[in-house]
Amino acid sequence: MNRLLNRWQLRFGRYAIHNLMMYVCSTMLAVYFLQYMLYIPVISWLDLSRNALLHGGVWRLITFIFIPPNNSPFWLLFSLYFYYFIGNSLEGAWGSFRFNIYYLFGMLFAIAAALITGYGSNQWLNLSLFLAFAQLFPDSEFLIFFVLPVKAKYLAYVDWVLFALGFLFGGWSNRITILFAVANFLLFFGKDFIDSIRNYFRYRDTRRNFRKNMRGRGGNPW
Structure with missing residues (x-):
């Protein structure tokens, strides 16, 4: 994937939208103002549905x-x-072009899910941004309820659990939406993500074996 992105960047990098999330968030705010302050039903004109x-x-x-x-x-x-x-953190780490591509692929997967299920939203697209952030900056901290500091990687674990529960107990449309949402993340991070899981289990097994050996020798396994 990296080699493909490098080729694309050489050909199309000059077309990248810089500070993309500023435009997305500013437009969201404008839509909110029109919908809920001026009572103009703009959301019904903007949402993604197969029928429309x-x-x-x-x-x-x-x-x-x-x-x-x-x-x-x-x-x-x-x-x-x-x-x-x-989004700004991801753009700073990747550059504008690669962040644009990640966001574009998230859009395409959301559209594909909408064509199958009948309706799509940006909820899962935005969640895929956080999963990417947690993969790149796992030790970054967020204040839950503005008080409790929690690292990004632990919040990502919660998201993965919610994904799994939604897939196991949700309907087929929900399962398809979840699969397409995760596909964007796995397309960019699949190898690194799988390697990190393998390394975790290897570390766990090594530590467990070390403790067994220490107990067998009468040592302190801490």
Whole structure:
């Protein structure tokens, strides 16, 4: 994947949108203002549905990314700041072009899921941004409830558990949506992610064997 991205960057890198999440989050805020302050039903014109696409609403292939994550002013501002921080961090680590490609693939997977299930949203796309952030910056800390510091990797573990529960106990449409959401992350991080899981189990087995040996010799296994 890296070699392919390098070739794409040489050919198309000049077309990258810099500070992409600033534009996405700013437009989300504008949509929120129109929908919930001016009571103009813009979200119904922007959301992603198979039926609307088949009736000519092709702009929805792009505009669904601008739908606000919630209708609470406080949580909206919190969410937009969070998305901007995550996206800006990824863009700083990868460069604008690679971040654009990651976001574009997330959009394409969301669209594919919508064509199969009938409806799509940007929820899972935004979640794939956090999974990428946690993979690159696992020890970054977030304040849960603005008080409790938790590392990004532990929040990612919670997300993976939620994914698994949703896949096991959800309907088929939910399972398809989850698979496509995870596909974006695995496309970019599949090898590194699998290697990190293998290394964890190897470390665990090594430590367990060491403790057994220490107990057998009468030592302190800590």
